[in-house]
Amino acid sequence: MSNSVLVTGANGTIGSHLLRVLRSTPWDVRALIRSAENERLVTSLGAQAYYGDFMDQASLGEAMTGVDTLVLITSANPDAAVQASNALRAVKDCGVRKVVRISAIKAAPDGPTANTVLHGETEQEIIRSGLDYVILRPNLFMQNMFLAAQTISEQDSFFFGTGDAQMGMVDTRDVAECAAQCVLSNQFDGNIYEVTGPQSLSYFDVAQALSAELNRAISYVPVSPQDVYEGIVGAGWDEWIAGISRDYAQAYRSGWGDFTTDTVEQMCGHPPRGIDRFIREVLCAQSALSV
Template identity: 35%
Template sequence: MILVTGATGQIGSKITEGLIQSKADVRVFVRDENHLGDLKNENIQVAEGTFEDMESLEKALEGVDRLMLIGQDNPDQVQQHLNVIQAAKRQGVKHIVKLSAFGADKNSPVALMRDHAEIEDAIKDSGMEWTFIRPHLYMQNLLRFGDSVAENNTFLAPMAHDAYSLVDIRDVAEVAATILTTENHNSKIYTLTSPHAENYDEIAETLSSLLGKTITYQAQSPKDFERDLLESGTPEWRAYDLAYISKAYKGSDKHLITSDIEDLLGRPARSVKDFLSDHLSTFKN
């Protein structure tokens, strides 16, 4: 039995879909099963609860061999996941697959990366088998610029002119489902990237080609980007991490490219052009 936490999220839902397609025995852990939408069917078991409710966690983990640990980013994420790890160990879970992040480091200037590192250490110390999935920045973050591109033919981001090997969430989910349903992944860390690193000027050029009009990228300072996020109502902890996320990558790490996706899936990772082509309507009026 495989348990997926965070199954209503954009990655957790896609992992669950992949597991259903592979005919795996799947249980999902959610706050409210009514939020499952199309995932709710006879092919999965549903356990309701929260990361704070140990009783609901232990009930959800009964009979589970493999755990896919995902949670929504929030200031309480470390304690929430420590609760899951403790409950999993008590219930005899054999293997935890954690969705982490490339850049996870206990000394990172970005809180999200420090949190991931602390959770990874706790899993290693638990005595259970483990696998860490560390995706680079998600291509889906580009969708935030849809309205700006559609209305003003430009977008702003605090990424300077450095190249990043962004990764598509769809590839991340497929990798996770593969790891959960195959063997020989114990004590392995998979770093997921696209086949090519691109800066945001190049992404603007790709959008220009696909849309048939000139799109420009404006590099914004992290401080100004954070200010704009705060003014739009983004929580302080989230605004800082989004504005200063580039600081989580040292030197050439920004444009690191790995073959992990192709090695696991037998096909190349999706490119930024693939992603933008599939979501082009987001950038149109």
């Protein structure tokens, strides 16, 4: 088996940065994509594009033939466990050796959100499969702040449903770099890792950091979890997404995400990126918030 890796979800925030990291390695990197736009993105990042779909077993088999490792990323959706199961079936059919799974914080079949439950089901399937595996469970993404970029620009404020909860927010770049190390090394195999930033933060802390970077007062305005649900539905988004957003907000309010780990340091050899660095290098750079 060659040093070949297939990345699903390669056009997302974690997947695209993972391609950037793997581009500098000797590995043959493939990306499963569904559109010409995504093909342009992944090829620009040094990956070979394979058109496919989680619900098309033949396309999964074509993409995985000759692959050593699968990095399995699925978007949050009600069919995620079925999609992951289809991918694992193709893994076995094609003789793929190892799966690196990007899961979710505290994934469990009895978790507080539908997304937590689905990821928990997939984790159990991976563990029972007999495959080599590493499972990464990121805490709340710092990149979720992009959801607030418009109101920050227009109103100097932003809204989330987590109240004053402290959360081990993580930069998705660190998640991607951990995934890369799990591809390149076997020393982490057979383990599940929670992935966090360097400290637990509330969105009040994020507002303070934003204010310092932008040199103007930015306010965080807490709303109720039910307000989160109604706002998402009112904007025309999917009710399933609205439901997990409400339930995540409620879970975080209970202290569910208030922890940090040394996973990034252990895997990558450097501390995880903090909120100030994320705001400066990513949020402000990509959202033009300083204007």
